[in-house]
Amino acid sequence: MITLRGLTKRFAADAAPAVDALTLAIGAGEICVLIGPSGCGKTTTMRMVNRMIEPDAGTIEVGGRDVTHVDAVTLRRSIGYVIQQVGLFPHLTIAENVATVPRLLGWDEARIDARVDFLLALVRMDPATMRDRFPRELSGGQKQRIGVARALAADPPVMLMDEPFGAIDPITRGSLQDEFLRILRELGKTIVFVTHDIDEAIRMGTRIAIMRAGRLVQYDTPEAILAHPADAFVAEFVGTDRALKRLSLATVAAVATTSPPPPGAPRVASDANLRDALSLLLAADVDAAGVVDAAGGVIGTLTLAALRRSLRSDPAAAESR
């Protein structure tokens, strides 16, 4: 869906390139998270996709079309754009904000109205009460809901999101991440997502591109990066708790056996993640727990040994979870 080839950007002729001959292919429906330390070129890379920053060299293909030399304004109207500070227009109502791109594209009013109501409902904002409010009346989380609704307005196949949850308190952030993940997956959008938070990258990404000094260090699924960091830099970047992070990606159901649990074993839900399950086993000081389904019936056993084995297993196999 998006292919970057040899993409290079220098902000000053004598400085090191901010992005250095970057090549990256993002498949349709993928959520590609660009991550790395400050100044690694992740935001610059994202902003070159909709030509907010013009590359010095290299090509950008979006949907099979080279967009390096097309009209930048037309290109931007076809790509969703979400930034950390949201950037809602304070003098326009919520409805007018969401209607921005459809207006630019010249949709008729009836179609715009219907679209705005649909999108407000999609991000769980009541259209009847929210339409005519102004941005200053919203909380940080609500603002970003509107920011995402606005970016989705003309149903773009590709979305660029620059730290969309960076300015939101941790509790709201978690629920927004889950909610947007659900919405974006349902809509089948291809997403370039910039963050500096590795936990967010693991949670949101189908693939993670780890960057350093303008170059791509590793590009793979979260599972594979946690299991096999390409070098010491990546290993350090993903954190010493990467085994635990890997466990958080899989559910109990993936490693449970169907044998009955020992008597008196604690219970764990089959859809809980393995990290929480490990915590439960350690806290209860036992080697095995009974796995229960949504209805509460015991359906199998989870053992510490099975947890260990899951970390030894090939990440490609674990991917099919």
Added chain:
Amino acid sequence: MFVDAWQYLLLHRAQFATAFGVHVTISASALLLAAAIAIPAGVFAARKAGAALAAINIANIGRTLPSLAVLALVLPLLGTGFAPSLVALTLLALPPILTHTIAGLQGVEADVVDAARGMGMTPSQVLRQIETPLAIPVVFAGLRTAAVQVVSGAVLAAFIGGGGLGDFITAGIAMMAMPQLLVGAIPVTLLSLSTDYLFGTLERRLTPRGIR
């Protein structure tokens, strides 16, 4: 004394009407002219940090010049009459409009402009639909300051033969004729106050509801 002033006014009705008309005309013309120069210049300068800084510094130097000095400086260049007074008053009105236009545009949050561009607004759409409505309260505050300065500054136009209500004041001072002086001074004061009120009202009316 006020009764004397009233009687003086009744006796010189035609002269007063002309002077009042000239005063308003010269003030309004100077303000329009200054706005026509300073607003586009401010829009241009606000785009470039260096140009904005230079424009604000020059404008601030211009602001420190006493109104009378501006008029005096115009005199040897353009002589006396309406036109040189208009030029002098326009120069007087430029700095506040210029600085406020730049400040208004620079005060629009960078994220808001970034979002507008990123969604595919052209530079002129960003200026018209986003920056202008958000900068308007500040630009109008500049117009308000300039208008009040011009209305009171226009009194000095009398010194270089520009006419207006200043004629009564200068003549009143010269002849120590208090009633005549008041016929100039009181209307100018009222005119300044109502100008301030008018622009204050416009400023509030034109401020978009979402940022009020």
